[in-house]
Amino acid sequence: MQIKANFWVEKDGKVVLSRWRVALLQAVDDTGSISAAAERLNIPYRRAWDRIHECEERLGVKLIDTQTGGLGGGGAQLTQEGAEYVRRFRAFSVGLDELIRNRFREAFEGTHFE
DSSP states (O other), X not given: OOOOOOOEEEETTEEEEEHHHHHHHHXXXXXXXXXXXXXXXXXXXXXXXXXXXXXXHHXXXXXXXXXXXSTTOOEEEEXXXXXXXXXXXXXXXXXXXXXXXXXXXHHHTTSTTO
């Protein structure tokens, strides 16, 4: 049996950061491309772009820089602010999965969930 938990950060009732969105931002930075990041996460390019744009609008900061033109086409990378949000979200989430597993064990000790 596996315990699953998800968490996210909202602003004005709308998601601005989540594990999935942070993974998307990291994939953009790792691959240098929104389309490659979308492919890595097995989602359509449009969905990736829309989610990044939503985060930027809701946070009020630019999270990625994109370049166009040249022989190699476009490219993308995290801005300094984007990298900082990724770093902070990861720092926030460190240990939460273990905490949740421990709390679950404590709450359900002696049941069929053990």
